[in-house]
């Protein structure tokens with residue numbers, strides 16, 4: 001029977017986290033998440049998820065999620081909750097423990113989508 005890298009025999013995850021890794025040229029008016037170290041943040045969250053044993057959570061890099069000014073942009077499915085990450089360890093711990101493990105939105109980290 002085929003298995004994925006985590007030893008699972010069926011595709012699909014209970015939660016899927018996308019973190020924008022898009023990069024724009026320096027000085028671009030919208031900026032980009034990668035200049036805010038989004039790829040390092042994504043790697044750190046991946047490590048934390050692995051160390052925490054959350055085998056049904058997948059953390060992946062995405063392209064631009066179109067809310068560049070609010071980045072580091074992050075969205076968690078299936079709930080479709082959007083977060084603005086600042087890259088701190090404290091935020092990542094809360095995201096992992098409260099949302100990815102316990103299924104509760106971290107309201108104070110949600111992206112402000114007001115114009």
Ligand code: FES
Pocket residue numbers: 020021022023031032033034063064065066067068069071073
């Ligand atoms: S560059 Fe990250 S949301 Fe656009």
